Amino acid sequence: MRPTCTVQLLGGFRVEVDGHLVPTLAWRHRRGAELVQLLALAPGHRLHREEVIDRLWPGLSPGAGASNLRKATHYARRALGGKDAVVADGEQLVLWPAAELRVDAELAESSFRKALAAGTGLEASADLFGGELLPEGRYADWAESHRERLRQLRLEVLRAAGAWTQVLEVEPSDEEACRQLMRSHLEHSERRAAIRVFQRLREILRVDLGVAPEPATMAVFEEAIAGDSSQPPSAAEQAQALLARGLVSWSRRELDAAEGLAESARELALQQQLGRELGEASSLLGMVAFARGRWPDRFRQHFDEALELGAERAPFVLEAHVCLVQAFLTTADLEAVAAFAQRLLDHAIEAGSLPGEAAMSLLIGESQLFAGQLEEAREWLSRAAGLFEDLGGTSGRAFSLLRLAEVAGAQGRRSQASRQLNSALTLAHQSELASHLLPRIYAALIETAGSGERRRQVLADAERAVRPRESCGPCSIGLRVAAAVACSRNGDLARSRQWLADAERVAGMWQGTPWQAAVWEARAELRRAEGDEVQAGALLKEAAELFAERGRPLDEARCLAGIGQAVSVSESRPGPGRLRAPASEASAASPSPRR
Numbered sequence: 001m002r003p004t005c006t007v008q009l010l011g012g013f014r015v016e017v018d019g020h021l022v023p024t025l026a027w028r029h030r031r032g033a034e035l036v037q038l039l040a041l042a043p044g045h046r047l048h049r050e051e052v053i054d055r056l057w058p059g060l061s062p063g064a065g066a067s068n069l070r071k072a073t074h075y076a077r078r079a080l081g082g083k084d085a086v087v088a089d090g091e092q093l094v095l096w097p098a099a100e101l102r103v104d105a106e107l108a109e110s111s112f113r114k115a116l117a118a119g120t121g122l123e124a125s126a127d128l129f130g131g132e133l134l135p136e137g138r139y140a141d142w143a144e145s146h147r148e149r150l151r152q153l154r155l156e157v158l159r160a161a162g163a164w165t166q167v168l169e170v171e172p173s174d175e176e177a178c179r180q181l182m183r184s185h186l187e188h189s190e191r192r193a194a195i196r197v198f199q200r201l202r203e204i205l206r207v208d209l210g211v212a213p214e215p216a217t218m219a220v221f222e223e224a225i226a227g228d229s230s231q232p233p234s235a236a237e238q239a240q241a242l243l244a245r246g247l248v249s250w251s252r253r254e255l256d257a258a259e260g261l262a263e264s265a266r267e268l269a270l271q272q273q274l275g276r277e278l279g280e281a282s283s284l285l286g287m288v289a290f291a292r293g294r295w296p297d298r299f300r301q302h303f304d305e306a307l308e309l310g311a312e313r314a315p316f317v318l319e320a321h322v323c324l325v326q327a328f329l330t331t332a333d334l335e336a337v338a339a340f341a342q343r344l345l346d347h348a349i350e351a352g353s354l355p356g357e358a359a360m361s362l363l364i365g366e367s368q369l370f371a372g373q374l375e376e377a378r379e380w381l382s383r384a385a386g387l388f389e390d391l392g393g394t395s396g397r398a399f400s401l402l403r404l405a406e407v408a409g410a411q412g413r414r415s416q417a418s419r420q421l422n423s424a425l426t427l428a429h430q431s432e433l434a435s436h437l438l439p440r441i442y443a444a445l446i447e448t449a450g451s452g453e454r455r456r457q458v459l460a461d462a463e464r465a466v467r468p469r470e471s472c473g474p475c476s477i478g479l480r481v482a483a484a485v486a487c488s489r490n491g492d493l494a495r496s497r498q499w500l501a502d503a504e505r506v507a508g509m510w511q512g513t514p515w516q517a518a519v520w521e522a523r524a525e526l527r528r529a530e531g532d533e534v535q536a537g538a539l540l541k542e543a544a545e546l547f548a549e550r551g552r553p554l555d556e557a558r559c560l561a562g563i564g565q566a567v568s569v570s571e572s573r574p575g576p577g578r579l580r581a582p583a584s585e586a587s588a589a590s591p592s593p594r595r
Contacts, residue, residue: 003100004100006102006103007102007104009041010129010150012134012135013134017080032079034142035073035093037134040103040105041105041143045097049091049093052093053066056072058493084097084098104130105133108128112154115160126163134147138463179220195221195225205247221241243261249261253291262288275316279317285298295328296340303344305317306355307347311354311391322399329370338368354390358387358388358391361383364380369406369407384396384400385397394431395433398425398433401421405444406444421445424441436472439462439479459487477503480500480503481518484499485521488529503519507519520546521540521555521562543559544559
């Protein structure tokens with residue numbers, strides 16, 4: 001009787017042989033599990049030996065790769081119960097060739113394709129999807145193409161079935177699904193439900209500095225808020241319509257129109273005491289002003305107005321400028337930033353505004369931190385953290401603790417930095433600014449991690465918590481850089497290149513900032529991991545010069561220290577044919593602010 005083997009890859013990795021579950025402990029050697037997973041996903045469940053090595057261990061030499069493959073085959077056979085589980089057929093490896101083999105991902109993909117071709121059975125086919133492909137191996141490069149293919153096929157099936165709510169669970173920014181769901185609600189006279197769908201979409205899109213909904217989506221929304229005479233739109237809905245149109249104008253770079261619509265929304269929000277809409281209007285006006293090189297004047301105006309709003313509404317205005325404040329820190333002279341913040345702090349104290357005092361104490365502390373004045377930075381940031389705690393300001397306190405952790409890290413107090421970052425992380429999950437805070441905090445946690453295993457764990461946590469499509473692009477640059485460096489130090493060069501390419505793409509939108517230098521530094525780490533110490537030193541020199549130009553002495557010093565290490569390693573490199581030792585864990589610099 002032929003043995004049977006069922007391999008589950010969707011929602012988690014499980015294997016049953018003849019109805020008996022292979023215990024988790026049997027997969028304690030990751031190489032064996034990955035070999036089974038790779039072969040289970042391969043056409044015909046077979047792959048050439050060299051292809052297996054290239055996919056699972058792309059950075060290894062042929063000899064080291066072959067050694068890993070022998071070990072992986074041994075562990076896989078032991079877990080599955082014998083040599084028949086993984087068979088060598090010439091130069092190819094085959095998974096269970098003599099068994100009845102069932103792979104849930106394969107069955108789901110086949111069902112998807114048949115349902116799409118026939119146009120029937122779509123709902124039943126969609127139900128076969130048991131979850132994300134190998135969620136425990138989300139960062140495995142070799143699985144990504146399979147994961148994305150299944151994701152796109154599932155989306156096609158859900159769209160064809162008209163399962164718009166499920167489409168949005170998979171892809172929250174899918175505007176066609178939003179429009180269809182909104183129209184469905186309107187057909188059933190559920191106007192408020194249609195408006196809520198739009199509001200969720202707008203929240204997702206505006207995270208990344210003001211991406212606008214498509215005009216077709218706007219048209220359905222305006223139909224929804226028009227309603228009927230018995231149920232006119234609320235003031236909040238009117239303001240949201242103005243803001244959505246303003247974002248459309250912003251996306252088209254029609255700055256005058258965007259400014260006019262944002263002003264109208266802000267006036268309405270002030271009149272009706274709408275905190276959230278007031279903040280969004282202030283953010284859009286700030287973006288227009290930044291594009292015109294007039295942001296400090298606009299922020300000063302909004303800051304002075306916020307002083308009169310009280311502790312309830314002032315934070316909406318001040319937090320609306322959070323990304324622009326950070327951009328200001330990266331582009332302006334730090335002494336000028338500190339002087340600017342000090343003047344506004346004096347206004348806040350005179351007006352008795354604790355939110356204003358807290359915000360400017362934070363900005364002064366940040367400017368001192370980046371200038372390398374660590375004790376002064378610690379005092380200002382501690383003051384800000386205390387004020388935000390008194391106010392119940394979750395976002396401001398999280399930001400203050402993040403910066404205090406960066407001070408502690410720069411002073412070599414790693415354990416204190418970790419405690420502060422974990423406190424900041426808890427607050428960030430509760431914050432309206434989570435899409436801005438989480439990537440920054442996870443970047444600092446990666447830099448603070450003291451071992452390769454800890455870096456892997458923190459990076460895995462970050463990938464679960466930080467959704468790229470729902471996170472602020474500029475605020476995520478630091479995470480991309482930190483991830484690239486961590487992967488280089490851990491020897492995961494393929495993933496490092498992916499993170500680095502992503503960091504370069506986003507940082508390229510912000511020329512003339514320290515982010516450009518941070519990318520050069522990350523590239524140097526990759527070159528060092530590849531064994532090219534000379535090129536690593538040259539890149540670090542370039543990064544140090546860029547950091548110096550932007551007035552970042554701590555970052556400059558870290559890169560200069562790295563140059564010395566690169567030179568010493570290069571001079572003592574082993575000759576041809578000898579293995580190069582991995583970069584020492586001790587070479588990981590204490591975390592200091594790159595952003």
